[in-house]
Amino acid sequence: MSTRDARSSPAARLLSARPRFRFAAWALSIGLALAVIGFAAATQWKGSVARQEYTSSAQQVLAAQVVGLEQEQKSLRDRLANADRQVQTFQSASAGSQTTLAQLNRDLAAARLAAGLTKVTGPGAVIEIADSKRPVPAGDNPANYIVLVDDLHDIVTALWASGAEAITINGERLVSTSSIYGVGSSILVNTAFLSPTFRIEAIGPQDLLDRFLANPAYLSARVAHRIDAFGLEFATQQSGSLTLPAFVGNTRFRWAVPEGS
């Protein structure tokens, strides 16, 4: 391309345009960007105000109590986990016959592993389920389009039935006393209040996920129907290595007396 032609190209004309024109274009771009920022900020602020206006003062008081109880729960769980670790330290350092002590510690380790009181690792499956993104048709029940207690319960049941050896829901390890409990649209697992997306991790055989997806306990479950009918978001993944935390909670009996005690 000749020098004369380069000078006459549109790009060249723009580059050689008077500074006033370049400034105007620049100002327009910045102005547009700032307008978008302003719009997004205003929408977000308005949304926040709307949610606060929605709740009555009574609900705000109750909500504050719930937050306080959750904070207390976190503190109790941390203290419990710490105290359990101290117990284990005493157990491994106990005086007495070394042979007896060694055997007792092996038995304790095995008992903790069997009970879900030990962090574990292994291959397995990951399942995530979340609320449907479909708009709720007029006249339909909005509760159909969110993840419910029964959905989690069905998934966990099918995983156990497929050979899972350890399962967590959003980090909550399931043990012999674990329940999945609903309060309105909220879900509690063990003592923890959980929100979607619900991530269920399970350690088990290499083909755990295949077994789960083919298991009648899943195929005939309520959740399988609801995923299809209402579009609950559902994703699965096989994993070569998962690490699941130990159960944190009360393992002491108030009513049951173990045999031999």
Added chain:
Amino acid sequence: MGSRIAQLSMSGVALLIGLLLVGQLRSQARPTEISTLSAQDLSTLIETLSDRNRELRSGLSDVQEQLREYRLAETQGQSALDVSREDLRRIAAFSGQTAVIGQGLILRVNGELDPIAVNDLLNELRNAGAEAIAVDQVRITAGSVCVLGTGTLEIDGTQIGRSFSIRAVGDPDGLLTALQRPGGIITQLKLFVNATIDASQAQSVEIPATREDLQPRVAKAVP
């Protein structure tokens, strides 16, 4: 220099736009957060969380008592093996490896329940604070679930007939109230299943040990 400043400015503006848009999208997610629950749901949640926190406090108190026993044994020059043996018995009972006995509840079921109904009953008993549960002679452990076997219900490979009992050790009043509350599991099941479910409190409920090997084959302990 001028163009460098311009580039930085545009990057900053783009970042700010991105942050705000993400915030906006997130705020449109389902309002599971507490502030959007009804007053009734919040009250129920408070009651539930209070109960759970009470359990945790009780458990913490017991562990602290156990620590005191270990420290006392240490100061008195005694072996702490007995404390550890008791802990072993407790953990084994918790998992289901040893039998337990105590006050609780007995459900007598007669009729056509499906696996979902049985599993829902077990979940409700756990939620009501059952410390140990058995269906007939099958100890319910973490992984025990009811499935449809060949023509009949099964739990841990053991067939469960049309008539069976579910026994649970725990607070008898708490268990009974939870199961029989209006809109509770027994009320719901009576609407949908062709079965009778009779619940009664008992002073002595025996829960056997599991026959399953609870040691995992795949999951390994993380040191």
